[in-house]
Amino acid sequence: MALLRVEKMSHEFGGLRAVNNYSLEIEKGQIRGLIGPNGAGKTTIFNLITGIYKPTEGEIYLEGKKITGLPPNQIASHGLGRTFQNMQLWRHMSVLEHVKMARYSRITYGLFGAFFGTAKRQREEEEIEEMAYSLLKMVGIAHLAGQIILNLPYGAQRRVEIARALATEPKVLFLDEPTAGMNPEELIQMMEIVRKVHKNLGLAIFLIEHRLKVVMELCEIIQTLNFGQVIAEGTPEEIQNDPKVIDAYLGKGTVI
Amino acid sequence: MTFFFQNLINALQWGSFYALIALGYSMVYGILMLFNFAHGDIFMVGAYIGFGVATGVTALASFGAIVLPKWLILVLTIIISMFLTSFVGMLVERLGYRPLREAPRASAAITGLMIGIILETGNLALLGAQRVRFPTLIKSETYNISGVFVTNKKIMIVVVSLMLMLALHQFVRRTKWGMAMRAMAFDFVVVPLMGVPINTIAAMTFAIGSALAAAAGILFGVAYPVLDPYMGIVFGWKAFVAAILGGRGSILGATLAGFLLGFLEIFVAMIFPSTLRDLIAYSIILLILTFRPHGFFGEPYSARLRL
Numbered sequence: 001m002a003l004l005r006v007e008k009m010s011h012e013f014g015g016l017r018a019v020n021n022y023s024l025e026i027e028k029g030q031i032r033g034l035i036g037p038n039g040a041g042k043t044t045i046f047n048l049i050t051g052i053y054k055p056t057e058g059e060i061y062l063e064g065k066k067i068t069g070l071p072p073n074q075i076a077s078h079g080l081g082r083t084f085q086n087m088q089l090w091r092h093m094s095v096l097e098h099v100k101m102a103r104y105s106r107i108t109y110g111l112f113g114a115f116f117g118t119a120k121r122q123r124e125e126e127e128i129e130e131m132a133y134s135l136l137k138m139v140g141i142a143h144l145a146g147q148i149i150l151n152l153p154y155g156a157q158r159r160v161e162i163a164r165a166l167a168t169e170p171k172v173l174f175l176d177e178p179t180a181g182m183n184p185e186e187l188i189q190m191m192e193i194v195r196k197v198h199k200n201l202g203l204a205i206f207l208i209e210h211r212l213k214v215v216m217e218l219c220e221i222i223q224t225l226n227f228g229q230v231i232a233e234g235t236p237e238e239i240q241n242d243p244k245v246i247d248a249y250l251g252k253g254t255v256i
Numbered sequence: 257m258t259f260f261f262q263n264l265i266n267a268l269q270w271g272s273f274y275a276l277i278a279l280g281y282s283m284v285y286g287i288l289m290l291f292n293f294a295h296g297d298i299f300m301v302g303a304y305i306g307f308g309v310a311t312g313v314t315a316l317a318s319f320g321a322i323v324l325p326k327w328l329i330l331v332l333t334i335i336i337s338m339f340l341t342s343f344v345g346m347l348v349e350r351l352g353y354r355p356l357r358e359a360p361r362a363s364a365a366i367t368g369l370m371i372g373i374i375l376e377t378g379n380l381a382l383l384g385a386q387r388v389r390f391p392t393l394i395k396s397e398t399y400n401i402s403g404v405f406v407t408n409k410k411i412m413i414v415v416v417s418l419m420l421m422l423a424l425h426q427f428v429r430r431t432k433w434g435m436a437m438r439a440m441a442f443d444f445v446v447v448p449l450m451g452v453p454i455n456t457i458a459a460m461t462f463a464i465g466s467a468l469a470a471a472a473g474i475l476f477g478v479a480y481p482v483l484d485p486y487m488g489i490v491f492g493w494k495a496f497v498a499a500i501l502g503g504r505g506s507i508l509g510a511t512l513a514g515f516l517l518g519f520l521e522i523f524v525a526m527i528f529p530s531t532l533r534d535l536i537a538y539s540i541i542l543l544i545l546t547f548r549p550h551g552f553f554g555e556p557y558s559a560r561l562r563l
Contacts, residue, residue, distance in 0.1 A: 111427075
């Protein structure tokens with residue numbers, strides 16, 4: 001049984017059909033990619049599966065449980081973590097606090113513990129920090145733990161977002177253009193991080209990308225989306241040679 | 257010099273009221289991006305609840321023939337009234353603002369003004385137009401410290417205010433709820449994904465702001481023991497100015513600006529005729545805001561993802 005299954009999902013904004021008859025199956029531990037030109041509906045699909053929008057039609061199952069139409073926080077607690085295309089970080093908070101926030105519901109010490117530093121608080125804080133540091137190390141920013149987001153370079157901010165998503169212990173991780181705006185060096189580092197996270201935590205990853213190089217190297221199976229519809233699905237080799245994909249990216253029959 | 261210190265003491269007390277109220281404005285703005293214009297009236301409600309609790313506790317103690325020291329009654333009054341007033345704040349949030357979370361900010365502002373009027377006139381209907389006298393809970397004692405007259409009430413007011421501000425600071429810095437509040441200042445989209453119940457945190461913010469306003473109301477009642485249903489209006493507006501001056505959403509800013517306002521008013525009145533006090537004091541603040549429109553610690557712009 002697939003870990004995440006989307007069946008014939010469609011979505012309309014007003015009269016515009018942004019996503020049409022979209023299906024997806026992600027197996028445990030798989031890395032999948034979603035590519036397509038600007039405005040093809042990639043982020044809309046992310047927002048639909050993660051519950052920010054409710055699909056007009058279709059069903060979504062996570063580990064066999066139906067999650068269609070649930071609010072985003074419940075879907076997240078079922079084991080779906082994500083990052084955002086335009087990073088959503090809390091600018092004045094530290095890197096460590098970002099990861100801590102993801103452990104919100106597991107913090108059980110209350111007012112008394114916070115004010116008087118009880119043994120329980122000490123223990124919980126140590127546990128959280130240990131976990132946070134291991135995640136930050138995995139994405140290579142453990143040395144920046146105490147820094148405020150405002151002071152971090154762009155590439156490091158992307159990594160904070162990934163560490164934060166990982167701290168919620170997802171079974172599937174959605175990455176929305178993790179390499180957007182990165183230089184070639186940062187790009188290679190980011191690809192290594194995705195590989196490392198995948199290997200160390202064994203989770204399934206669903207990736208939106210603009211750069212074909214990244215998806216081609218990382219993903220087992222790639223979907224190509226155009227005008228809200230999957231026009232091709234297959235391995236990197238199949239996708240690369242699919243005339244429909246080439247058309248979608250380069251335009252039909254244009255020879256310059 | 258003694259003249260200066262005398263006024264400094266007065267300014268500290270006066271600023272405590274502004275700072276405590278301004279904190280409520282600022283905290284709520286910080287996470288919900290709305291100014292709760294009913295907040296000044298919550299200060300008034302807090303003072304009246306304090307009046308009720310103090311009267312009630314005194315009556316209850318004498319009924320049970322228990323001799324409670326006056327200071328204990330005051331402590332109980334502050335704690336119980338803060339607790340009760342926090343429910344008023346949560347009610348205002350639940351009924352007044354939560355249904356308008358996605359509405360234009362102007363609608364929320366108008367709602368706030370209306371809630372304020374309801375609280376004022378509701379009080380008028382309930383208790384009548386005559387002013388009430390806040391019971392004397394501590395006997396005034398004046399100390400002469402090399403020419404500067406300090407009353408025990410003033411010391412108590414400043415110390416209690418500072419303790420509450422410190423407690424708030426610790427709350428925001430050390431608890432998971434405080435951490436959630438700071439994160440909610442930036443977005444409402446990712447925070448719930450972390451398992452944070454944002455409605456609970458929003459209600460909690462109102463509760464804390466209202467509790468601080470209640471504390472300010474009681475301390476005010478201790479210093480100036482005459483309460484009337486409209487006492488919250490001017491205080492509310494001035495504390496609102498302090499919240500803006502401190503930088504919207506900034507706790508430290510609201511505290512400092514609250515005290516600054518107190519200093520300005522007292523020292524302007526020291527130099528100029530007291531009828532010109534507000535005119536001059538608030539002209540100075542207008543001047544500061546001209547050069548620093550986002551206040552001391554506010555961000556020049558604020559943008560937040562809302563879906």
